[in-house]
Amino acid sequence: MTIKQKLLIVTDSFLPRWDGISRFLSYIIPVFVNKFEVTILCPKYPGDLKFSDKLRVIRLPIKKPKQEEYSKVDLKPITKIINDSDIIFVHSLGPIGETSINIAKKIKKPLIMHIHNLYWETLSKNRTLEPFIKSLILLKSKNLYKKCSLLIVPSIHTAKILEKQGIKVSKVVVKYGVDTEKFIPTKDKQNSKEKVGIEKSKKVIGFVGRLSKEKDLMTLYEAFKKLETRHNNLFLLIVGKGNEKLEKLFKKEENIRLIKSTNNIVPYLQAMDIFVMPSLAETSSLATIEAMSCALPVITIKTGDLKKYIKDKENGVFFSKKNSLLLSLKIEWLLKEEYVRKVIGLNARETVQRIFKLDKTQKKIKRILESF
Numbered sequence: 461m462t463i464k465q466k467l468l469i470v471t472d473s474f475l476p477r478w479d480g481i482s483r484f485l486s487y488i489i490p491v492f493v494n495k496f497e498v499t500i501l502c503p504k505y506p507g508d509l510k511f512s513d514k515l516r517v518i519r520l521p522i523k524k525p526k527q528e529e530y531s532k533v534d535l536k537p538i539t540k541i542i543n544d545s546d547i548i549f550v551h552s553l554g555p556i557g558e559t560s561i562n563i564a565k566k567i568k569k570p571l572i573m574h575i576h577n578l579y580w581e582t583l584s585k586n587r588t589l590e591p592f593i594k595s596l597i598l599l600k601s602k603n604l605y606k607k608c609s610l611l612i613v614p615s616i617h618t619a620k621i622l623e624k625q626g627i628k629v630s631k632v633v634v635k636y637g638v639d640t641e642k643f644i645p646t647k648d649k650q651n652s653k654e655k656v657g658i659e660k661s662k663k664v665i666g667f668v669g670r671l672s673k674e675k676d677l678m679t680l681y682e683a684f685k686k687l688e689t690r691h692n693n694l695f696l697l698i699v700g701k702g703n704e705k706l707e708k709l710f711k712k713e714e715n716i717r718l719i720k721s722t723n724n725i726v727p728y729l730q731a732m733d734i735f736v737m738p739s740l741a742e743t744s745s746l747a748t749i750e751a752m753s754c755a756l757p758v759i760t761i762k763t764g765d766l767k768k769y770i771k772d773k774e775n776g777v778f779f780s781k782k783n784s785l786l787l788s789l790k791i792e793w794l795l796k797e798e799y800v801r802k803v804i805g806l807n808a809r810e811t812v813q814r815i816f817k818l819d820k821t822q823k824k825i826k827r828i829l830e831s832f
Contacts, residue, residue, distance in 0.1 A: 467496035467829060468545035472554025474502035475509050478723055479670055480746045481551055481576050487639065489515065491822040495830065501541055501556060520556065535559045542569060547832050553579055553604055565607040570832040573605060574612040578621060581741035602627055612828065614744040615765035632828060636746050637821030638753045640813050645755035646730035653731045662695040663795055666732035668725055668747040669739070671702030676738045682784035687792060688715060699728050729754040734794050740781055742766060749816050752808035757801050759790050769815060775807035
């Protein structure tokens with residue numbers, strides 16, 4: 461009988477909190493259970509956790525829940541958990557991720573970090589103290605990355621950024637993958653709107669992601685309010701949670717709906733006519749790729765790998781960051797040009813089917829882990 465290696469997956473974000481990292485892990489973990497003895501180390505977020513019974517989930521109690529950032533948890537059990545594992549696979553630099561990296565390095569465990577975002581790039585440069593805070597986060601992130609045996613990055617662009625920061629740890633590019641059999645275009649847009657409680661006559665602009673400052677939801681909100689004065693059939697659908705001020709702002713608006721939590725974003729994507737990702741900093745943006753797989757025309761800024769896989773007015777549309785006026789004009793153009801909207805959406809789906817194949821992502825990560 462073959463003894464399986466013990467794989468510890470470490471994350472500060474996991475179910476039932478559905479964000480990009482949680483969704484990504486839910487896509488890739490199932491392919492590991494036959495090869496490894498899998499344990500997931502994560503915070504104990506409120507709600508039921510329903511996942512495969514073929515793995516173990518250790519949920520650390522949260523000391524101080526937060527909406528926007530990572531929550532503080534009880535870190536005392538981590539040393540024993542890492543000691544009992546053969547391979548450490550980290551997905552975040554929150555309290556659990558940081559502590560796990562330091563312990564794994566100290567006791568010389570194979571340590572792989574999957575980089576989903578560059579934390580220092582998620583800070584706005586406009587506020588007085590943020591350049592200083594950014595430099596501290598950059599220094600801290602670099603020190604943690606350098607302790608890893610291997611870094612998995614979503615794009616060559618991300619790898620180059622790390623190299624410029626003097627991070628010489630070996631890197632492997634693994635693009636995000638999407639299940640294009642699940643994330644599919646709707647056959648009946650009006651019916652899809654009604655299924656999620658939106659009037660079928662509404663034109664729906666949508667966003668999926670955290671409500672945090674780097675996502676720049678205020679630019680989308682301001683663009684929507686500009687359009688609302690000229691169009692009486694617009695609706696803004698936002699799937700995500702985080703910043704409490706933004707949540708309160710959206711909740712009081714008649715033509716805005718905030719879906720704070722869902723374990724299936726597909727019905728909401730299928731109800732959208734246009735997807736907007738106004739984020740100031742992304743690596744590859746899983747949410748954007750999922751929207752494209754549903755044949756949605758996406759509007760975004762030129763950031764991270766998005767500027768590589770999106771071709772302006774071919775499979776997506778670009779606008780200048782923080783420019784709500786330009787964003788409103790781009791949205792209005794797509795609203796008026798139904799044929800263009802459809803063609804861009806179909807081209808977007810073709811891009812995902814060609815570049816972002818889930819099975820390829822799963823197999824590549826599995827091979828990497830098997831090499832340790």
